[in-house]
Amino acid sequence: MGCWLLMAPRGRARGTMLGCVALVVALRRTSGLAETGAFAESFSRSLEGTRLRVLSWNVAAVNNNPFEYWITHPKKEYKALMEAVEQFISEPGEEDLLVHEVFTDHMFQTLSARMRSSGLEAVDVAETFWSQYRTRRIVSEFLRDPVIGKKRLASMPDRVTNTIQLLNGCTYRPSVVNCYQGQLSSLEAWFSQWLSFFFEEDVDIDGSGSKKVYSLLQKIRRAKYPAISEEEEAASIPLQLMMQGIFDAILMRLMLEKAGAAWEELRREICESLNSKKNDLIKDILLQTYKDRIWLLREGSAKLEIR
Numbered sequence: 001m002g003c004w005l006l007m008a009p010r011g012r013a014r015g016t017m018l019g020c021v022a023l024v025v026a027l028r029r030t031s032g033l034a035e036t037g038a039f040a041e042s043f044s045r046s047l048e049g050t051r052l053r054v055l056s057w058n059v060a061a062v063n064n065n066p067f068e069y070w071i072t073h074p075k076k077e078y079k080a081l082m083e084a085v086e087q088f089i090s091e092p093g094e095e096d097l098l099v100h101e102v103f104t105d106h107m108f109q110t111l112s113a114r115m116r117s118s119g120l121e122a123v124d125v126a127e128t129f130w131s132q133y134r135t136r137r138i139v140s141e142f143l144r145d146p147v148i149g150k151k152r153l154a155s156m157p158d159r160v161t162n163t164i165q166l167l168n169g170c171t172y173r174p175s176v177v178n179c180y181q182g183q184l185s186s187l188e189a190w191f192s193q194w195l196s197f198f199f200e201e202d203v204d205i206d207g208s209g210s211k212k213v214y215s216l217l218q219k220i221r222r223a224k225y226p227a228i229s230e231e232e233e234a235a236s237i238p239l240q241l242m243m244q245g246i247f248d249a250i251l252m253r254l255m256l257e258k259a260g261a262a263w264e265e266l267r268r269e270i271c272e273s274l275n276s277k278k279n280d281l282i283k284d285i286l287l288q289t290y291k292d293r294i295w296l297l298r299e300g301s302a303k304l305e306i307r
Helices: 013-030 039-047 076-090 105-117 123-133 139-143 146-151 155-161 187-199 230-234 236-259 262-275 278-289
Strands: 003-007 054-058 163-165 170-172 294-298
Touching: 076 139, 076 236, 076 262, 105 123, 105 187, 105 236, 123 230, 123 236, 139 236, 155 236, 187 236, 230 236, 236 262, 262 278
Parallel strands: 003 294, 054 294
Antiparallel strands: 163 170
16 A cells, blocks of 8 residues: 655645655564664665655645535536636626625624624724725625735635534535535624624534634734735734624525526535535545555645544
């Protein structure tokens, strides 16, 4: 059977090579080829004429979005939906609404009240930023704004809360971009479940005890993401909640407008075929097709165990 090594999410070619060398050294040591005083010489001789077969694979376990890639699907509704989404992003036209027409002022005020009652700091700063974001266009000035991406205000909370691995199973944020199993028949139904997820649901991810989902969010540091201002850094947790709410609401409205109730059935089918069984599929591919390789797996889940 192949040997495997989990790599850091940002590992590139150099990291892959170093990981491979480290793994080979470990294998040589455990096989008795290296003695304490003559390891370098033995290691050098042992590699002469040896060809290593290595597989590097970014399995992207942190991403559980069934709609990220265009797949082959037997239903015509899937193709129609994907074409409609593409058109919406590239040429939204009159559908490029203002943010507050989708994620409403009432929704933000409700979110703001929950953040305050939960003891989050700098909520007043987030309220100031809301006055700026509420009049942005949802596509041209939000989804396609590269600065928001550089600040990680929407992508970071999605990374943390999209699919939360628990000690037993996992839980999903009510959203289009994961395998959430609840019914999201309207924006109002989505928002109620979304608030409950962040502020009422208890999660235990490492055995240290249950905590609310919002407490998993961490400040976004300007030292790492220089596009973010000092003011935004100080208020980055409430800002992440605000931006995640806007993002999720936009995608919810898009699905409801373009596919009605059909999008949830499409998502369920895709999740059952690909996402929900992802670890099992990865194991099968590795053990059946690449069992004679050294595996360098990047962005792998702790739940991915291969024995």
